[in-house]
Amino acid sequence: MQSATTYYQCQRCGNCCRWPGDVRITDDETAAIAKHLNLPLQDFIERYTHLNANRTGLSLIEKPNGECIFLEGPNHCQIQAVKPHQCKGFPNEWQFPGWRSVCEAIEMPSPAS
Template sequence: MSTDSAEPIIHTCQRCGACCRWEGNVCLTNEDITAIAAYLQMDEVTFINELCHLQRNRRGLSLIDAPDGACIMLQPDNTCRIQPVKPRQCRDFPHKWNFPGWENRCPGFGKKGDSEA
């Protein structure tokens, strides 16, 4: 996973949902869990039991995947069900963290404009 790059990343989200379909965990902070559960009008225990799983390394919780492997919060129109409270990991991508090859799969890479997704 890359973090701080020497040059600023030029990226404008195209709302294509590609990043929501990539393999890997959507890691949740305690703040994410509280905010998402409240947004979905669920208590935290129910949210964790129904929409989260323990990461393989047993160091935290992640959102479960949809049957097709996409994020469980990705809707058919490529919008995020929890956009106003999406996890820190999602808010930080790709400017604060990314991984090798992401720019080849993201149509927003290299596009100037509003980079907030």
């Protein structure tokens, strides 16, 4: 009947884009973002990525203030159309410690219920 699962509806506050930590990108996402930015793959990798903390793949670099390199203004993602799965999945698929104090998402009944 009714699912008790909670769904968090993003309010696009941009706070998670300012949270320090790796934004990991898969090989497919790396290629898609490079294409979206009209950059050769190697140029994109050199300018906008670094080896992630576990040295298992690439992550987006951060600005000196710690926010994501692709955050423009308070809440505009410059690669919204091709943003990584990690970004799309927060906070419904994964959460970081203390996330609820910074995330403005609203609790809703699950869309699937």
